Amino acid sequence: MILVSRRYKFSASHRLQSFLFSEQENREVFGKCNNPFGHGHNYEIEVSVRGEIDPGSGRVVDLARLDNLVTSTIVERYDHRYLNEELPEFKTEIPTTENLGRQIEKRLAEAWPSSFPGARPALARIRIFETERNMIEVDH
Amino acid sequence: MILVSRRYKFSASHRLQSFLFSEQENREVFGKCNNPFGHGHNYEIEVSVRGEIDPGSGRVVDLARLDNLVTSTIVERYDHRYLNEELPEFKTEIPTTENLGRQIEKRLAEAWPSSFPGARPALARIRIFETERNMIEVDH
Amino acid sequence: MILVSRRYKFSASHRLQSFLFSEQENREVFGKCNNPFGHGHNYEIEVSVRGEIDPGSGRVVDLARLDNLVTSTIVERYDHRYLNEELPEFKTEIPTTENLGRQIEKRLAEAWPSSFPGARPALARIRIFETERNMIEVDH
Amino acid sequence: MILVSRRYKFSASHRLQSFLFSEQENREVFGKCNNPFGHGHNYEIEVSVRGEIDPGSGRVVDLARLDNLVTSTIVERYDHRYLNEELPEFKTEIPTTENLGRQIEKRLAEAWPSSFPGARPALARIRIFETERNMIEVDH
Amino acid sequence: MILVSRRYKFSASHRLQSFLFSEQENREVFGKCNNPFGHGHNYEIEVSVRGEIDPGSGRVVDLARLDNLVTSTIVERYDHRYLNEELPEFKTEIPTTENLGRQIEKRLAEAWPSSFPGARPALARIRIFETERNMIEVDH
Amino acid sequence: MILVSRRYKFSASHRLQSFLFSEQENREVFGKCNNPFGHGHNYEIEVSVRGEIDPGSGRVVDLARLDNLVTSTIVERYDHRYLNEELPEFKTEIPTTENLGRQIEKRLAEAWPSSFPGARPALARIRIFETERNMIEVDH
16 A cells, blocks of 8 residues: 655635634734734645555556546635635634644545545545644544 | 845735726736735745954844844734735735835835944845745845 | 746756767766666746836736746746657757756747737746756846 | 654656556556656655664664665666666556655565664655655555 | 644754764764764754644644743753753763654653643654754654 | 856854853853854855856766865865864854855865866855855855
8 A cells, every 4th residue: 555645735814713712812822813804824735645556557546636636625715715704614613724624634535436436545644734834634 | 245144934915906907907917816805825035134244243244133123124014914904005005025025125224224323234135935936036 | 126036847857968979978977867768857947037016016027927938938848858859959959957048048038028028027037946956047 | 663764866757658558548647747758857765764772873773774775776776767768677567656666665675684684673664755746655 | 633743943963972882983883973073953843742623722732832842841952052061861872863852752741741731632743854864753 | 157056065063152252242142152062053055156058068067076176175174063173264263154154165266276277167156054044145
């Protein structure tokens, strides 16, 4: 079994503001990330796929098919968006990198079978790099 | 004469929207960068200073003084801000990387003499990296 | 005047083999780069443009137009090619990074006026990164 | 137990062309990677070793010995080569990054005991970065 | 469960010199790393934390608290130090990256409960990048 | 004329301590960089050469010859050294990156004619990256 990973980029803005906190708690917990007008990042996501090498193509995953899936499901959804205002999933949860990771994992998992029947190859892991210093990782 | 460069980072969001264009022209010229809610970037700026080596310190520029100047004048001004809504200079001009560079150059030039009397060392150049692919450069 | 730079990537293979050298001289001068079947690189090119900020768009250069020009003239020409065998310009000169830089500069300069009449903005500089250690730079 | 990783680079060219596909299928599946003259990459491989810290040297693995093994077995074999034409293992399988990873893992595993008797430390994992966007990973 | 990673940097110098080896053996095993006056690196460490997303904050770990812990326990201890001469732990063991990793893991593990009671979230992994080519990884 | 640049790495340690300052002034000016036992960096230097393309080799500079010159003159001199204690030039001046740059420029300029008679190609510029944030540049 081999793990194949591929990276995609998008730029978006967000504001960290909890629905369960008071205004003062939000300022204390999130600091300048709670700034009312939001701020932005160049996000980089890494999608990892696990499977066996296909003897015909010599590949674990058809990269064109993976690109289509990730671009239509994730990149076009989040690129150049203000996550809090424009995405229904962030009307009820905070667009932290952790929640963004869980959303991306859930959306790719749902769309996976239509592109890769029988989960061959299988979705294995999502990583998001918010900046060069901060990364989250969700196993599927 | 030696050139000394130092990099600083900040995250901000912006929307590209010209005051001189119609709504349709804005959409045509700026595409998804014209998205009404803005989007964001991890900006990296490089400030370059030119001067002679001071025989006492062996340095061209006192980095602590430079850090104070750039942080108070630039980083604290733009970090975690939605440039269009929160900064007066972008009420009348578009927050493209080019205009941001001109603003940073103007603001550093104005504040320079209070930190570096006689322009020793001299402000030489500003670079802004908006993403890994896009850079602008303004000579002073 | 502001300098705006943008990077593009392509992968290609080449063989360093001089038409003016004997086989033995070629092996001595180019070493393993003279290997008869060629070898490859992930090339990264940086195209720099110099001009004034347009008051309407807030930009020095229309990036969509620049992308069209560089992609059609350079990236599509060299991407996934074996430079020695497939490009007429390298039938008579060696595809070193230096000659590749001169070719790219020449081709962009020729095509420039059709995309940017009156050289506004002007083509300023080409850089090629052959690996992380090796770079060449051609001023226009 | 500690995992120690070390990176090595080489440049090579390849052509993606399946022996099981027709010419037309090869063009459809591999696109420009099926270009008849091949193209190239700067490959970066990461070799990971797992073991306990030796009390004498304070190290998990003797890096000089690891360098000798990886350089003689892998780097000298693939550096500056056209994989399809010059390597017998790619006469019968396609030199995709996946197959290259399997070959590197197999060759290091075979040579390992002569450098590290008793598999102390043990070969743990091979990663190959074909470009900044694409990575494969093979556990041993 | 989500893994959250954050990177920190410090600069330090060290000398590789075993207490169990003769002078000649030290020179043979460590080469120029045994140079009597030491040499230095820009170290980058990555601290990874595993846990569930807190419904209030949308986060796995309070980054301000993590920063306080890692900075006070690790960065302030090792930054701008000559590890062999200034740190008691390296009076009796060699400051290789492996031993440095074990020290960092041990010190973070000891201090963890005071910042994160009940190990929520849990310390998961330490990585140290000594240079771009060399990395070690310690699981907790 | 084309500019060709090539990067080299070395690891060294230094202490910033002025011979013209009191102990207290040294602590105030240099802070933790004045730490009595020194600290270290992974230095990266970029040597740039300017010249015309040689019609025979298609190159501006013979890279093997440049490597020999820079390695023997600079890398072997400074790699794995404690600059203050082991290099005579830093007995009388502070090993700041600025002074290191001037030393490298002077030493390469002196050795240049023996490798490149008639200064063809010419030494053009030295850059030193002390960390990812700090860079100095000396024109020749």
